[in-house]
Amino acid sequence: xxxxDSFSQMADDVTGTSPVASFAVVILAAGSxxxxxxxxxxxxxxxxxxxxLEWALAGVDASGVASRIVVTVPTDDTALTNxxxxxxxxxxSGGSSxxxxxxxxxxxxxxxxxxxxxxxxxxxxxLIHDAARSFTPVEVFHRVCQSLSSGQAAxxxxxxxxxxxxxxxxxxxxxxxxQRSVLRSVQTPQGFHFKTLLGAYRQAEEQGLSDEITDDASxxxxxxxxxxxxxxxxxxxxxxxxxxxALASAxxxxxxxxxxxxxx
Ligand code: CTP
Ligand code: MG
Numbered sequence: 001x002x003x004x005d006s007f008s009q010m011a012d013d014v015t016g017t018s019p020v021a022s023f024a025v026v027i028l029a030a031g032s033x034x035x036x037x038x039x040x041x042x043x044x045x046x047x048x049x050x051x052x053l054e055w056a057l058a059g060v061d062a063s064g065v066a067s068r069i070v071v072t073v074p075t076d077d078t079a080l081t082n083x084x085x086x087x088x089x090x091x092x093s094g095g096s097s098x099x100x101x102x103x104x105x106x107x108x109x110x111x112x113x114x115x116x117x118x119x120x121x122x123x124x125x126x127l128i129h130d131a132a133r134s135f136t137p138v139e140v141f142h143r144v145c146q147s148l149s150s151g152q153a154a155x156x157x158x159x160x161x162x163x164x165x166x167x168x169x170x171x172x173x174x175x176x177x178x179q180r181s182v183l184r185s186v187q188t189p190q191g192f193h194f195k196t197l198l199g200a201y202r203q204a205e206e207q208g209l210s211d212e213i214t215d216d217a218s219x220x221x222x223x224x225x226x227x228x229x230x231x232x233x234x235x236x237x238x239x240x241x242x243x244x245x246a247l248a249s250a251x252x253x254x255x256x257x258x259x260x261x262x263x264x
Contacts, residue, residue, distance in 0.1 A: 021148055021149045022067045022118070022121055022123045023126070023127055023145055024066065024068040024069070024125070024126045024127070025066040025068070025069050025126070026102065026109070026126060026129065027056055027069065027071045027084075027130075028098060028102065029043035029052075029056070029071055030073055031043070031098070031132070035241050037241075037242065041073075043132075047134070047245055047249075048249070048254035049254075051080075053080055055135060056130075056131040056132075056134045056136075057071075057086075057087040058261050059134070059135065059136050059141075059257055060087075061261065062260050062261045063138040063141035065142070065145050066115060067114060067115060067118035067119065067123055068090070068113065068114060068118075068123060069084070069089035069115065070108055071084040072092055072093070072094035072104065072105050073091050073094060074093070074094060075093040075094075088115045090108060092108045098214060099201075099211070102216060103201045103204075103205055106194075106198050109123070109194070123194055124194060125145075125191055125192060125193055125194055127144060127189035127191045128188060128190050129190075130188045130238060135235055135236065135248060136233070136236040137235050137236065137256075138260055140157050140231075140232060140233050140236055143157065144189055144191040144230060148192075153192065153196050153225055154190070154191070154220040154226065154227040154228065155190070155192075155227070155230055156228075156230070157187045157189070157230055158184035159184065159185050159187070159233075161180055161184065161185055165177070165180065165183060166178065184229060187238075188236075190215060190217055196225060197219070199223070200220050200222070200223040204223075235253055235256070
């Protein structure tokens with residue numbers, strides 16, 4: 001059996017009817033935004049008239065791929081819960097680490113309402129997206145979904161690395177220089193065959209989810225699942241520190257996303 005055959009079989013098992021891919025989207029918005037330093041959850045920070053969570057939801061909505069959406073929010077955050085509800089999303093309280101939040105969202109996915117215009121079939125695939133990547137262009141969602149539809153079990157958007165990267169020791173001395181041509185910086189949304197990712201997270205949970213898991217592909221990698229890369233986009237930058245918001249303003253990323261959303 002080829003990889004594609006086995007993948008189609010897995011998709012069949014999920015939908016029970018056809019191997020046509022359908023995508024649920026998890027948006028992670030339960031972080032505290034410590035490095036941004038606003039004293040409120042990062043997803044609740046306002047930028048160009050909307051919260052960062054609204055921009056992230058608007059991008060997912062404009063991509064047209066999400067049959068269901070689950071959003072992780074800080075416990076008891078009614079403002080973020082109401083924003084998610086406006087987009088037909090289910091909210092769950094996040095965990096103490098990003099990886100824990102993902103595991104909680106994956107477990108809740110079956111309970112998420114089916115969004116208008118989509119089939120009620122169980123989703124064959126799931127995209128995991130950081131609300132902090134609030135301005136991801138729709139093309140990135142489409143590239144990830146196309147690659148999953150063609151039979152890949154795990155797909156991540158990446159960009160080439162422009163800086164020279166070195167490893168250092170505890171005293172700050174350079175240990176080695178990494179060959180740049182094989183390096184990629186990794187973005188979200190990361191897409192997976194749903195049951196495959198769920199299985200990988202359950203396995204990782206049994207071994208104790210580590211705070212060092214900062215992306216979902218690494219959980220898949222630990223289980224030996226091949227992870228395919230597609231081209232990311234510089235506009236999908238992660239809002240981490242205040243300078244990133246200034247960069248988003250300078251690049252007019254909110255204006256660009258608004259223009260795409262209004263076309264629909
Ligand atoms: N996240 C989450 N649950 C957590 C931690 C993070 O859902 N326990 C989400 C964040 O809301 C964010 C994404 O994961 O959209 C990536 O995390 P990061 O950029 O580190 O955001 P924060 O954890 O909020 O920021 P900081 O680390 O500066 O506190
Ligand atoms: Mg964090």
